[in-house]
Amino acid sequence: MVEVLQQIINGIAIGGVYVLIALGLTTVFGILGIAHFAHGSVSMFGGYLTFFFVTSWGIPLLLAILIALLVGLVLGVLIELLAYRPVRDANHINAFIVALGLTMMVEGINLELFGHEQVVIPTDFSRVFNIGGVTIPELRLYVILAAALLIAAMTVFVERTKTGQAIRAVAENRDAAILMGVNVKTIPLVVFAISTALGVCAGVMVGSLFAIAPGIGEGLVVKGFAVLILGGLGSIPGAVVGGLVLGITEALAAGFISSAYKDVIAFVVMISVLLFRPQGLMGKA
């Protein structure tokens, strides 16, 4: 039982990362109808950048994260302006292919700037808490808390603020939003900035919990989409539930079945959800 609880805690930590990635993807998809496939690689870019600032320039971790966030924000805005806006009115398939091309480019840039060795962002959180036989490393606890905080902030932003309302309005009905005076030219920029910032946070979490290496970003974005398929498109609660389900399933699979095949098991779960609930666990039928 303790063993199961232990794996569930591990699953919640990685699930939190998945939720953050999925939140970025779902807002972009809601507004622009784009499967922003480069999201994972951009997130990893943020993680790499933080690593670089901390190890090479000796900048304190929090400040490094902040700078990486700002760079990520700019990068997100640039991606929207230069790559996605030109194909905005074309077939959706074109936007997706642009996204694939962007992924290659960002992966290539990561490789060029940071090499192909895997890197771990150093932190001084090395304590381990022990609660009734379940061990929780300090770092893992902070990751879970930070993820929860970010999810809450995102929910409040989308539900309560004026800009959040505008974002929801554009997602609901673009034409009506224009008539209501929403500036549909700037909303995508805001969305990309926020989603990239969330992604950078996820990248830092991955980089400190596990490691960043080439290809990790692509794996992560696939997980993010899997979360959306699991949870149901366009719903924040869906992303949260989907992310936790995927994270916990993976952790349990890795702990009790086989760590090499944990992704295969996650895929099987995703396919079975598609078979029985194509609209996702929390989606509306």
Add this chain to the structure above:
Amino acid sequence: MARNRTFILYWLALVGFVLLPQLISVKYYIHLCVLALIWVIAAQGQNLIQGYTGYVSIVQAGFMGIGAYSTALMGMHFDLPVWLTIILAPFVTAFFALLTGYPSLRVKGHYFAIVTLAFNMVIFIVLMNFHDLTQGEAGITGIPKPGGKDALFNWRDRETYYYFVLIIAALMTGLAALIVRSRIGQILVAIRQNEDLVGAVGIAAWKYKLFAFVTSAMFAGLAGAIYAHYQSFINPEIFGIAQSLDAILAVIIGGSGTIAGPIIGAFFVVFLPEYLRFADSFRLILYGLVLVLATIFMPRGIAGIARDLMEKRRGRT
């Protein structure tokens, strides 16, 4: 008239391909041409689902892997002749395509792409980790060439294999053209243009989507099988997501939704990296840039541009 002219163009292209090995003196280029022709088969399949039906599938290389491993393993374990395992390989691939296609085609658009991509990851993981069957990262060596010791042709010769692959690639291109021109092909295009409308006139779109997906997988399986017997060696490395992206690139660059497109595109994706060798690690960045720019500025591909030019000239005269 226009149809006759395209027909003549295809025959001219075929004659060109037949003469090609006589014009090329460097053996390495013949090798690249064989690879490109193998990619033509895979890209024609990709075009059926991506170009005509409008669903991006990111598992073409994974399916090539299933084809390659199934032909190699059937030959090793059941002692079947090479030609038979090559024929059986696409059917093994089709089985897996059916298994994943049915649930994933229930979701539309991008989500289908993601599910297929996840499936490519699964194929890769299984090929890497299922040591007893696939020998993991080391791969399978000594896959026999077609034809026994006293065969009619010398299969070890690259030129012989070139002609063998050329015949298959031409046949598969012909098959793709037949499918596209048939009623099924028209429905596939209709699905791309307006899927809801297809459903509204009483056609079960999912059956046709599944058909397109499974057929495209069979093309890939065949390409993979031919590749395995050509190289005599396979490992999981070349059946990853990056190679599936190559298949997508081939269709886009060549011209999606055209029969000539995948042929041009396949040669493009095989030869472009060769020419980008000087760029070394910048290759990935350049490659991505080409993909982005091509999609933004020439979404109809090389074949589309060529057709536009031809029509413009015809309009003038």
